[in-house]
Amino acid sequence: MKNLLDGVEEILLMGPGPSCVPPEVYRALSRPTLGHLDPYFIGIMDELKLMLRTVMQTGNRLTFPVSGTGSAGMETCFVNLIEPEDPVLILVNGVFGTRMVDVAGRLGGAVDALPFEWGTPVDPQKVKEQLRKRHYKIVAVVHAETSTGVCNPVADVAALLDPDTLFIVDTVTSLGGMEVAADAWRADAMYSGSQKCLSVPPGLSPSTFSDRALQRIKGRKTKVPNWYLDMGMVIDYWDGAKRAYHHTAPINMIYALYQGLALILAEGLARVFARHQSMHHLLVTGLEKLGVEMLVSPNARLPMINAMKVPPGVDEAVCRAALRSKHKIEIGAGLGPLAGKIWRIGLMGHTARPENVDRFLGAMGEVLGRR
Amino acid sequence: MKNLLDGVEEILLMGPGPSCVPPEVYRALSRPTLGHLDPYFIGIMDELKLMLRTVMQTGNRLTFPVSGTGSAGMETCFVNLIEPEDPVLILVNGVFGTRMVDVAGRLGGAVDALPFEWGTPVDPQKVKEQLRKRHYKIVAVVHAETSTGVCNPVADVAALLDPDTLFIVDTVTSLGGMEVAADAWRADAMYSGSQKCLSVPPGLSPSTFSDRALQRIKGRKTKVPNWYLDMGMVIDYWDGAKRAYHHTAPINMIYALYQGLALILAEGLARVFARHQSMHHLLVTGLEKLGVEMLVSPNARLPMINAMKVPPGVDEAVCRAALRSKHKIEIGAGLGPLAGKIWRIGLMGHTARPENVDRFLGAMGEVLGRR
Numbered sequence: 178m179k180n181l182l183d184g185v186e187e188i189l190l191m192g193p194g195p196s197c198v199p200p201e202v203y204r205a206l207s208r209p210t211l212g213h214l215d216p217y218f219i220g221i222m223d224e225l226k227l228m229l230r231t232v233m234q235t236g237n238r239l240t241f242p243v244s245g246t247g248s249a250g251m252e253t254c255f256v257n258l259i260e261p262e263d264p265v266l267i268l269v270n271g272v273f274g275t276r277m278v279d280v281a282g283r284l285g286g287a288v289d290a291l292p293f294e295w296g297t298p299v300d301p302q303k304v305k306e307q308l309r310k311r312h313y314k315i316v317a318v319v320h321a322e323t324s325t326g327v328c329n330p331v332a333d334v335a336a337l338l339d340p341d342t343l344f345i346v347d348t349v350t351s352l353g354g355m356e357v358a359a360d361a362w363r364a365d366a367m368y369s370g371s372q373k374c375l376s377v378p379p380g381l382s383p384s385t386f387s388d389r390a391l392q393r394i395k396g397r398k399t400k401v402p403n404w405y406l407d408m409g410m411v412i413d414y415w416d417g418a419k420r421a422y423h424h425t426a427p428i429n430m431i432y433a434l435y436q437g438l439a440l441i442l443a444e445g446l447a448r449v450f451a452r453h454q455s456m457h458h459l460l461v462t463g464l465e466k467l468g469v470e471m472l473v474s475p476n477a478r479l480p481m482i483n484a485m486k487v488p489p490g491v492d493e494a495v496c497r498a499a500l501r502s503k504h505k506i507e508i509g510a511g512l513g514p515l516a517g518k519i520w521r522i523g524l525m526g527h528t529a530r531p532e533n534v535d536r537f538l539g540a541m542g543e544v545l546g547r548r
Numbered sequence: 549m550k551n552l553l554d555g556v557e558e559i560l561l562m563g564p565g566p567s568c569v570p571p572e573v574y575r576a577l578s579r580p581t582l583g584h585l586d587p588y589f590i591g592i593m594d595e596l597k598l599m600l601r602t603v604m605q606t607g608n609r610l611t612f613p614v615s616g617t618g619s620a621g622m623e624t625c626f627v628n629l630i631e632p633e634d635p636v637l638i639l640v641n642g643v644f645g646t647r648m649v650d651v652a653g654r655l656g657g658a659v660d661a662l663p664f665e666w667g668t669p670v671d672p673q674k675v676k677e678q679l680r681k682r683h684y685k686i687v688a689v690v691h692a693e694t695s696t697g698v699c700n701p702v703a704d705v706a707a708l709l710d711p712d713t714l715f716i717v718d719t720v721t722s723l724g725g726m727e728v729a730a731d732a733w734r735a736d737a738m739y740s741g742s743q744k745c746l747s748v749p750p751g752l753s754p755s756t757f758s759d760r761a762l763q764r765i766k767g768r769k770t771k772v773p774n775w776y777l778d779m780g781m782v783i784d785y786w787d788g789a790k791r792a793y794h795h796t797a798p799i800n801m802i803y804a805l806y807q808g809l810a811l812i813l814a815e816g817l818a819r820v821f822a823r824h825q826s827m828h829h830l831l832v833t834g835l836e837k838l839g840v841e842m843l844v845s846p847n848a849r850l851p852m853i854n855a856m857k858v859p860p861g862v863d864e865a866v867c868r869a870a871l872r873s874k875h876k877i878e879i880g881a882g883l884g885p886l887a888g889k890i891w892r893i894g895l896m897g898h899t900a901r902p903e904n905v906d907r908f909l910g911a912m913g914e915v916l917g918r919r
Contacts, residue, residue, distance in 0.1 A: 180810060181592050182803055187580045195581050195799060203578035206800060209558045210569045210749045212878045221552050244751070245616045245776060248795035252776040280775040372796055378581045380615070380751055380798030402773060404651040405616060405623040422883075424619035425743055427751030428566060429577060430801065432553055439551060507583045512793075 188501070189528070191537055192509035193323045193482055194350065195372035195379050196525035202377055205436035206429050213426045221435055222415065222426075228438040232352065232375075232446065233367065235359035235385050239408065241415040242381040242434055243368065244427050247349040250368025250382025251280055253406040254345045255317075257386075257394050258366060261285030263314040266307060268299045268334065271322035272512050273347055281317070284402070289313075295514055296325050296484070298477040301333040308337055315343045321351035323373075324512045326473050326484035326521065328355075335362045343390060349373060352383065353441055354453045354481040354525060365390040371430070374453070374481055376526030377437040380430045437526075453480040456529040460522060463538040467547050472519050481529065483522040484515070488545065493517055496544045504540035559872070560899070562908055563880035564694045564853055565721065566743035566750050567896035573748055576807035577800050584797045592806055593786065593797075599809035603723065603746075603817065604738065606730035606756050610779065612786040613752035613805055614739065615798050618720040621739025621753030622651055624777040625716045628757075628765050629686055629737060632656030637684040639670045639705065642693035643883045644718055652688070655773070660684075666885055667696045667855070669848040672704040679708055686714045692722035694744075695883045697844050697855035697892065699726075706733045714761060720744060723754065724812055725824045725852040725896060736761040742801070745824070745852055747897030748808040751801045808897075824851040827900040831893060834909040838918050843890050852900065854893040855886070859916065864888055867915045875911035 190197050211218040222241075230240045243250045255277070259265060265286040267277045270293040278290045291307050293299050299318060308316075316338055320331050331346055338344055343365040348357045354374030359367045365387040372379035386394075386408060394401070394409055401407040405424060413421040441449055457480035461471060464485055472484035487493045493510065497520070500506045509521035522537065561568050582589040593612075601611045614621045626648070630636060636657040638648045641664040649661045662678050664670050670689060679687075687709055691702050702717055709715055714736040719728045725745030730738045736758040743750035757765075757779060765772070765780055772778040776795060784792040812820055828851035832842060835856055843855035858864045864881060868891070871877045880892035893908065 180807075181588075181595055182576050182579050182807060185579045185582060185588065185592075185803070188582055188586065190581065190583060192583055194796060195583060198581045205553050207574040207578040208553050208556045210561065210566050210743075211556060211559055212561060212563055212566060213750070215559065215872070215878060217552075217556065221556075224552055245620065246795045246798060249616065249776045252774065256774075276775065283771050283773045283775060285773075370796065372581075372799075378798065378800040379584070379796040380801055400654050402654045402656075403623065403627075404647070404654055405620045424617045425565060425741065425750040427617060427749065427801070428743075429749040429804075430751055430798070432556070433800075436551075436553060501586070507586065 186505060189506045189533055189536060191523050191528055191533065192507045193521050193523050194370065194525060196374070196376050196523060197527040198376055198378055199440060199527045201440060202433050202436045205432045206378070208432050210428050213428060214420060214422060218428065219420055221431065225431065225435045225438065228442055229383050231442060232438060233357060233359045233385050234361065237359065237385045237387055238416055239391060239412050240385040242371070242383045242431065243406065244424065245382055246379050247368065247370030247382050249406065250370070250384045251277065251347060253384060253408065254366035254368055255280050255284055256403045256406055257401050257408045258315055258343055258345065258390060259284045259286045260397060260399055262287050264311055265315045265317065266291060266313040268304060268318045268329070269293065270297065270299055270325065270327060270329070271295055271319065272324035273319045273322060277317050296327060296472045298327050299329045299334065301330055301337060304334055305337050312339065313342050315345060317345035319347040320357065321348065321479050321482065323350045323482055325515065326479050326482045327477050328479045331362050343393060350482055351479070353449065355450050359385050371434055371437065374526045375434065375437045375441070377433045380427060381434050383434065453524060453529050456524045456531065456534055457483065459531060459534045460524060463534065467542055467545065481523060481525045483524065484519045485522060486519055487517065491545065493520060499544050500540055506537055506540055557876060560877045560904055560907060562894050562899055562904065563878045564892050564894050565741065565896060567745070567747050567894060568898040569747055569749055570811060570898045572811060573804050573807045576803045577749070579803050581799050584799060585791060585793060589799065590791055592802065596802065596806045596809065599813055600754050602813060603809060604728060604730045604756050605732065608730065608756045608758055609787055610762060610783050611756040613742070613754045613802065614777065615795065616753055617750050618739065618741030618753050620777065621741070621755045622648060622718060624755060624779065625737035625739055626651050626655055627774045627777055628772050628779045629714055629716065629761060630655045630657045631768060631770055633658050634685040635682055636686045636688065637662060637678060639675060639689045639700070640664065641668065641670055641696065641698060641700070642666055642690065643695035644690045644693060648688050667698060667843045669698050670700045670705065672701055672708060675705055676708050683710065684713050686716060688716035690718040691728065692719065692850050692853065694721045694853055696886065697850050697853045698848050699850045702733050714764060721853055722850070724820065726821050730756050742805055742808070745897045746805065746808045746812070748804045751798060752805050754805065824895060824900050827895045827902065827905055828854065830902060830905045831895060834905065838913055838916065852894060852896045854895065855890045856893060857890055858888065862916065864891060870915050871911055877908055877911055
């Protein structure tokens with residue numbers, strides 16, 4: 178039988194993730210598999226935790242990758258922290274805020290969704306007004322709304338919260354591409370994805386929990402209704418004095434994440450963030466030259482995911498297919514109310530390099546007949 | 549900083565999994581990452597589903613890898629099929645049956661655990677008696693109890709069930725190493741792990757759901773209380789006419805699973821099973837020559853995980869550490885009531901080769917001073 182893997186081509190991944198993976202990470206992925214309780218592997222876990230704390234800017238003891246993709250990280254935060262009837266406020270201005278509402282509702286939370294127009298950021302003034310109406314056990318926000326390219330003002334929201342309200346922050350798309358500061362934001366639970374600015378294949382959700390969050394978990398009246406993601410047990414494997422088997426860790430993906438974090442720290446966080454910012458400007462300038470408009474106003478734009486409006490009269494699916502088939506470039510379509518109206522151009526991690534922006538601008542110009 | 553990945557050694561993995569990974573699978577792991585909605589990647593998914601159906605011996609449409617390790621597969625089966633107060637019978641003779649009780653209980657199932665002595669198989673006669681006492685919506689059993697090396701009589705249990713009882717079968721350790729037949733067993737939900745006899749690194753849980761199981765999910769009174777693992781949505785990504793984004797699939801792990809399945813099918817299921825069986829006999833014969841006893845009686849022994857009794861007066865942890873450090877061999881310790889009393893020797897997938905059995909027997913003989 179023909180093996181389809183032989184035909185996998187190198188595609189320039191400029192969608193909403195996965196992003197391009199550096200050669201060092203591919204090599205890490207295929208290092209020999211060790212046992213999940215092997216002493217050498219535990220040494221790798223320990224160093225990975227330290228690197229992740231640096232990238233997440235936290236001293237939290239429980240800082241580790243959940244064994245699933247970014248959405249598993251979201252599930253983990255909510256399932257551990259919510260108990261039935263807990264009042265939860267979720268700030269919604271895109272697909273991922275909407276997903277939070279679904280996740281939290283399934284777990285029995287008394288969820289209020291505070292909506293904002295897609296393509297605009299959360300307005301802290303409105304959050305403040307909502308917080309006067311009801312006391313929330315949990316408030317949750319998406320830092321980088323992957324569906325729209327909007328950056329939400331996480332620190333401003335944090336400043337409004339009661340001391341006993343837990344704060345959940347989604348940094349799936351932002352981590353490793355811009356300032357993300359769990360402790361400064363007083364985030365109690367924060368999760369990300371391996372396949373965005375960390376430039377590791379999808380499959381892990383780097384996450385962190387504050388001691389306050391761990392106290393809340395310990396004080397639950399009911400067991401966490403999810404064995405696989407129960408942090409009360411997972412912590413004994415990732416951080417116990419004697420590492421207790423919980424589930425078999427995804428060894429080779431953890432190697433890859435270790436390598437991805439090591440590359441970011443070797444380059445330096447400040448330089449990595451500056452590179453994302455300058456590639457963003459290079460892209461936006463180029464798009465403007467092509468006569469394309471951006472969805473988001475300049476002060477709320479994310480560097481790593483750029484929503485550009487599909488020009489009038491253009492069939493977005495035809496253009497995307499041409500970019501993929503002729504130019505070997507993947508970009509993202511719009512979702513929900515923005516389907517057919519925008520494209521999403523990712524500049525995440527290893528993708529965020531000048532040669533990629535140039536290649537994309539040339540290809541897009543050709544596809545639009547505007548070069 | 550020193551990169552710990554450079555120091556990862558090739559260890560002979562003869563524990564309860566992960567098992568040794570063949571070079572073709574390592575190469576597959578590091579093929580270029582594609583997007584999760586890329587048309588070429590969807591072709592890979594489609595072929596993977598066909599291969600998995602062959603290995604699981606099922607025609608089930610929803611046959612695919614859950615994006616998590618084997619325990620995520622367990623979680624998936626229970627969280628989709630149980631609703632609060634549903635009567636559930638779980639047959640327990642080891643760690644993984646015990647884990648099922650915990651998982652199902654957290655989800656609000658009215659769980660009866662029918663216990664059997666660890667190291668002995670489930671007795672269908674006792675199951676029959678229990679089934680007379682109460683009508684169960686779900687019955688669950690572990691095929692290959694990884695914690696004891698016991699093979700449970702899944703087909704015999706299946707024959708006892710009411711037509712409207714759903715049957716959940718754990719084949720984490722058995723799949724790809726011995727006969728596993730979802731349809732012949734009339735299993736409604738069956739899950740496995742990538743890191744056992746499939747010889748792929750840990751991170752995926754190959755799973756299958758019958759149409760009856762899908763009907764039960766569609767007819768639920770409550771939403772599945774787990775967004776990440778909700779099969780009602782995941783099916784639209786893995787099997788929908790238009791592949792709808794749910795969560796970002798673990799692309800490179802899926803490549804690896806594709807390759808692992810392709811290798812098994814190229815060798816042929818019958819030959820793969822015979823190889824496991826003959827390596828098992830080679831191991832047991834060698835252990836008997838060393839004067840070591842097996843825990844499980846011959847008719848209930850699994851080929852791929854072999855529980856041997858720790859000889860009297862021997863410190864099991866010291867021996868295991870010597871095997872790991874001097875001989876670069878990993879074996880498994882006993883769990884729960886068998887901690888300190890047995891070792892578990894895995895002969896899974898790529899590990900199940902004569903040179904590995906010989907190397908292990910030589911090393912174990914030396915460590916025990918009996919060669």
